[in-house]
Amino acid sequence: MEDRRDMLMSMFSAKGAKIDTNKGDEYYNKLLKNMNDRLDMLENSDVASKTSITQVLDAQGLTRRDFMKWASAACAMLMLPPTFTPTILRAAELMNRVPVIWIELQDCAGNSEAILRSDAPTIDELILDVLSLEFNETIMVAAGHQAEEHLHEAMEHFKGKYLCVVEGAIPLKMDGYYGTIGAKAQTFKDHLLEVAGNSAAVVAVGTCATFGGVPAASPNPTGAVGVQDVVKNKPIINIPACPANPANITGTILHYVLTGQIPELDHLNRPKFAFGYRIHDNCERRAHFDAGEYVEEWGDEGAKNNFCLYKMGCKGPMTFNNCSIVRYNEAVNWPIGAGHGCIGCSEPQFWDKYATERPMADSRIKAPTGGVEKSVDEFGLGLLTATGIGIGIHAAISATAGKKEEEK
Ligand code: SF4
Ligand code: SF4
Known part of the structure; x- marks a missing residue:
């Protein structure tokens, strides 16, 4: 994994790279202080999920050393100097403070499947077990009215604090009735607007959620669009790909835990750390x-x-993505x-x-x-x-x- 970090760093700082990877000591010292202040604040906040990263790693037979190696590579992926590795470790341990509501719209659940169906899950995938996944139709036990009730409770309890992760496109033709949910037959569009409207930020995962993806392929019979075509009043982070790489999902959430802000984005709202290279x-x-x-x-x-x-x-x-690196x-x-x-x-x-x-x-x-x-x-x-x-x-x-x- 140290090799992977070296590989990541050399590639990120390679000649021709379009992202400034060295912003100077003053910048990084200030950033480190801000991050540690943010983590202090999170440490003193309510635990949203009772699962800790240590429990998850133990259950998988992974050691602290494996965790350190992962943090080192994650640090490089976020284009931070190696001195930030302990802070990344700390942030990963505090990821259970971040509530997440994950909704499925017009999709194949391929992004969830890519994360869940691994025989030997990576730490990026295991990190998702630590998040407080308050609602996720693919993995939750509850169904029907019980699920809807839990969704509304979570939205109310974590109002303005949760990340709304969206998987799938939004069909707009026929007044949106190609996709409905719940007893009231709420359209996907209204469902998205409701859940996104109470969130801190929206993370669109996979190409269906970001740009319409396969459902939007010509002749696009359902009028499928991406999240950013519907949600206009929240910060939106697009993590496209089919499926989105778990490392990029984790990296984005990790950035949010570390800074309380969304990462620097390109003109398509994709994090530059992941989509700044062809x-x-x-x-x-x-x-x-x-x-x-x-x-x-x-x-x-x-x-x-x-x-x-x-x-x-x-x-x-x-094509802009970091598959050739990560x-x-x-x-x-x-x-x-x-x-x-x-x-x-x-x-x-x-x-x-x-x-x-x-x-x-x-x-x-x-x-x-x-x-x-x-x-x-x-x-x-x-x-x-x-x-x-x-x-x-x-x-x-x-x-x-x-x-x-x-x-x-
Ligand atoms: S295989 Fe594709 S990405 Fe790789 S060098 Fe050839 S054209 Fe470029
Ligand atoms: S190599 Fe290209 S097609 Fe394959 S996952 Fe990466 S961006 Fe998608």
Whole structure:
């Protein structure tokens, strides 16, 4: 795990990274003091959940040393200096002070499943056991009126203090009656507005909740949209991907515990610590991209040698996410490592725009810091020089090939 921390730090501070990773001693000293003041305050507040991280780790046979290693990597992921590691540990121990209400809307529960169905849960996944999950339809025992009653009690008791985590899109067509809940057939939209309205902040988890995801794919029969299209009066943090990486969910909640604030966001409301980099920036196949070595068809020599998947439709060059750094399942592997290109699942409209096994010639993308939309070629030229030219050439080749196919 120390290796993982080193890897994370070197990648976050790599040449070309678009986030300032060293803000100076004065900044960090002040930040550390503010964080410790906040944790002192939380320590003296009510325990919202009786489960402690120590109990959870013991039950899984994990040691304090494992916990320390996790905190060190979490510290790097949040782009904090190593001296913040004890503070991260303390914050994780105080996560049971933060009440969370987790609602399911138009989705497959894939984000919950990704967290819950692990044979060997990572500490990121176990942290969620420590949170005071006041309401979660997927895992709670209560159902029907009993569940609704508990939801309303929790909203009242923790009014203005809880985090509202949302999984799933919101159907708006037919006055929202494609999705209803409870005896009064409350629409998903009204259910969301009620729960979000009493929260401190809203965390939209997964691409359905952030941008509409698969339910919003053309022709979008239910008029599905993301949380930010409905909730207008609360801070919203988007953690897209299909599913969202548990490390990014934990990192966001950890940031809230540490600071009482939402993390710095990009123009799509995604935390910059997780979505400030393109998949392509840190991809293990990048050297093959630069060398012009590509998989040309599934199962060929290039595939056997782990060559770049750009020609097989990899959308890593236009997708912002940290999968290539954090990976999945305790950094064991990730989609490109397993042999398939990125399908841009953390970007808006990914199903219509990116989920094909062909390269794109005309994608318009924005830098995470905002700014003007550019094509892949222009964007690549601005940020990647030679690499951008590479993308442009291959995009042009694919466009020409596409035209030839059409002419045929
Ligand atoms: S195009 Fe895809 S596979 Fe190739 S280097 Fe970029 S992210 Fe990796
Ligand atoms: S590699 Fe791309 S498609 Fe796969 S999980 Fe990451 S962002 Fe989504």
